[in-house]
Amino acid sequence: MLVVSNSPGWPEVKRQFFNREFFGDSLHTVPSAFLLNVKIFIVAEVFILALALVIAVMRGLPGPVFFPLRALAVVYADLFRGVPTILVIYLLGFGVPALQLSGVPKGELFWGTTALVLVYSAYVSEVYRAGIESVHPSQNAAARSLGLSHAKTLRFVILPQAVRRVIPPLLNDFIGLQKDTALVALLGPVEAFRQAQIDVASDFNYTPYVVTALLFILLTIPLARFTDWLVVRDRRRQLALGGAR
Amino acid sequence: MNTASPGLRIEDLHKSFGHHEVLKGIDLELAPHEVVCLIGASGSGKSTLLRCVNLLEPIDAGRIEFLGEEISAPGVDGNRVRRTIGIVFQSFNLFPHMTVLRNVTLAPRNVLKVPAEQAEREAEELLRRFGLLEKKDEYPDRLSGGQQQRAAIVRALAMKPNLMLLDEVTSALDPELVAEVLQVIRELAESGMTMLIATHEMSFARDIANRVCFLDDGVLLEEGPPEEIFSAPKNPRTQQFLERIIQAGRL
16 A cells, blocks of 8 residues: 555556546536446346246256257357357347337347346356256255155255355356446446546546446445345354354 | 055066166065065165155166056156155255255145145144154254154155155164164054165164065065064075174174
8 A cells, every 4th residue: 555655656646546526526427327237237137037047947957858948048058158248239239229120129228238138147047057956966856755846846945945055156147247237338328337438538537437446346345245144144044053153 | 465455566677777777677565554674785776666666766667556556657647646655765855945844844735735724733743743843943954863854754744645665764873863763663654654664774674574675686585574584584695694784783
């Protein structure tokens, strides 16, 4: 800290990135634009959690009858994990509205969010799948031996255990998604990053970028602590007296 | 035994995993209320046999009849069959994210559609009978091994099965916890439950079984009343197996 603030270039850095005056100014513009990021994030997350679960379950369907669905799930994950997110956003955000199909929404926000849902569902479905496969086969045998169907075994026995185990990696993807909401700006909507760009362009001072970065971090930290708390609470409940804690 | 008995009948059952044939043509019958113990070395096919009877493993050849129905026939709904056959595993396999009560009521409520209140009342009744009522709101990991295994037995009984399969249910327990579980099984036998029991507890088998079957390398080598098998085994492999057991001080 001291070394940095005593170095000869520090006043210049401070003026460019941590300027009190511009900081105050951008607090009037960036946080309200950041609300759009939060909105995109929340809407996308709800759909991702649902769609990813469907894909993960599809991939685990037993028997030769379901081969097409299993294959579809594999192709989906390969495809949307393989293509750069930014490309999917461009393809959907600029490509689909250009087709001028009737009955198909044209909003950039809609297509930007859809692109994020498609891409992140591929990642999250793999996280779910890892969780499902981490549940010991004896749990499946025990549930099936009681007469529960494959679907009910998944719902009551396998998925509740699987999801608990993958909460930390799920959070990883949540955070990735929060940050990638900034990519939707490429289609036009003015969210926090775009607003900061506008502010920077008018004053040639980079403080608004720092404000934006702070906002993203402020959103992430409570979420991280919340999931930590969830995991600990669950472990406490299941193990004798909180286990090794 | 009467051939028209509506118990369990296994005919020429074959089962392989890959190239390894685990069961090489098993024939076995169980009359209602009969208790049969399967003995034999680890890897002799006892567990696989039980899992096949419960349709947890598909069979390669042969047939299994239960209560007069060929349950191994193609197209039979395995879920329906498994409702009436309970199995208890060596490693308990309780659901760790549910309380004991919820473990026991899960299948009655969601498979048999018993109303929640009734399912809980019946579960509490069973838990009381097996000395677990005060543990009903605990999670399985907070129980001792013996308590967990008794809870697993209660969970299977809650489906009111016609047949119970016990797969080395005391093998994962500390020696001092074995007795409480064996006592539960003894009580079940006395209440008339039909049971097929794979076990390493020879003195228990001698005590409780109507018949003992010696399984060796996927073949049912010898069967008969326990006094006969344990004191005058005919097959040399059976003699060898029992000698080793006696040497190990397990009989």
